[in-house]
Amino acid sequence: MEGIVVKGIQKNFGKKTVLQDVDLQIKPGKIYGLLGRNGAGKSTLLSIIANRIFPNMGTITLDGQTVFENDKALGQMYLMSERNLYSKSSKLKHLLGTTELLYGNFDYEYAYQLAEKFSLDLNQKFGKLSTGYRSIFKLIVSLCVPAKYILLDEPVLGLDANHRELFYREMVDNYVKTGKTFVISTHLIEEITNSLEHIFIIKNGQIIIDGDVEDVLNKAYLVSGPAKEVAQYTAGLNVIGQEKLGNIQGDYVFGKLDSERVLPDTVTVEKPNLQKLFINLTNTKEENK
Template identity: 35%
Template sequence: MTDTSNRGDGGARPTASSDATQTASTATSSGITVTECSKRYGRTNALDHMTATFEQGKIHGLLGRNGAGKTTLMSIVCNHSFKTSGTVLIDGADPTENAEILGRTCFIHENQRWHDVYTVGMILASARRFYPTWDEQQAQTLVQRFELPRATRAQKMSRGQRSALAVIIGLSSHAEYTFLDEPYLGLDATARGIFYEALAVTQAEDPRTFIMSTHLIDECAALLETVTILHQGHVVIASSVEDALATAWCFTGMKSQAHQALSGMDILSESSIGAMYSIIFRGTPNAGQAAALRSGGSGELRHATLQELVSAIGAVEPQADMRLGSTANKAAEPTPEPTANSTANLQGASL
């Protein structure tokens, strides 16, 4: 732990990017690389030969349903837990019991705990001494914006106040690698708006690596630059948000028409209410399929939202192989354009 209490508010705050330049051995080794990483708890595989990369200087979304392996992965990278097998590297170095590497990380949990007698002011003072890149001005500004009483003890804080304090530490730490494991779930809509704005501003002023786990996906989708979606300890999708959504679709209409028109698509989830049917699928419908699904005016075909895509993947049956690169998980190739006769048949069917 580095004591920076004598630095003074007027001193220059070390930037995460300058630390990265001193540490990274080569440009290609920067960022986080996870290779064939497994974590077992008895007979349960929390992570199963997972491989993923997180490029430096971006906001990454780590998404998936509860139990998918998000917290386990972040805990292993931050040395809060030990992997069963595989490798994890930060800037080309193993973070396991590596004080220099771990000193550039900040891991904030959903259920972040502090000693009951500590006040908000005491916790923030400790954080300032712990993180050498701490931004005291930003911390004080966020305390005011979240209306967080500095004299309140931890045992008296509401869930919303605990979440606000966790967010303040995560943003003000200016750690080069900051992991946010849903600490903002306790925030109300107004406070979450403050958090999203502060995250965007701090990233613009001092770009660093954020890995965010959240179930409020559509709220923060605009902030994410990449998305890594986990399912049962495997990586299902790892790409930019734009690429992930480019082949993700939602159709609402008649079931019979959907099954006829979407032959060859990778269907992720289906649901129905009465005669209305909704389906989330991956692939690239050709012009004939799209026209057939939209014909009659009663069918709607649109790109799925990120929330819908993650929810659909989470609903896939446990026995399905959703691993990135597996045959079952590959988005369907664009279906060849139908012949004139088949197009007439598709477009003639009623929705």
């Protein structure tokens, strides 16, 4: 099968299960979002895909070949993680050189352009950079590296609004030019939603949503009006969240509405945005109360 195929992944840390029965496919040439709250298992999943840690069960393949201890597959991926794997005493310039040596065909020209745009001095040592600039440096590498699959784990960590904006711009531009596949894991959804084509929502170590952004949004409804009528209308439907303000109630429904039911005049049906949908899908029961 083409692309990265994740099959039956389970991962335990001690007695705690961090990922359970994770199945998904990352096809070439798309921008994916891996959305989940802190601790949902996003980073763990990406680390397993890039063979940095081992799963307890399951397989990861790239174009049908296992990524496990496979130079060829690993060389087609670049995982930018929150954890810094570059040595603090290395100069940024030299790190670019190492990337070129090991991945081949590094786009230096673009890297220097980006460094200028982000006003990053490449003569510095990695350890001297602030959190934001460490992210920026890793982002620059991820945009210039010749790997086909770019996995970004919380890419905008510590970046200010201008730099975030600049990054999204460059990423989409890079995507259009190179046709690379991007997988972006984040809990800051609002800014990135429109750049994504396909999303995976992960909750408590399980994938609860896997679909194209538009299809996912098409299945979401916000039914609001007087509490009694709303409750009647949404009874038996897949209500994933609720907002209440006095007697007014808003029910988030994910899935089909019942077309047989008559919509009372006082009740309106709207389409929530991804951010709202995400919040309601990933809320724990306690938070809903």
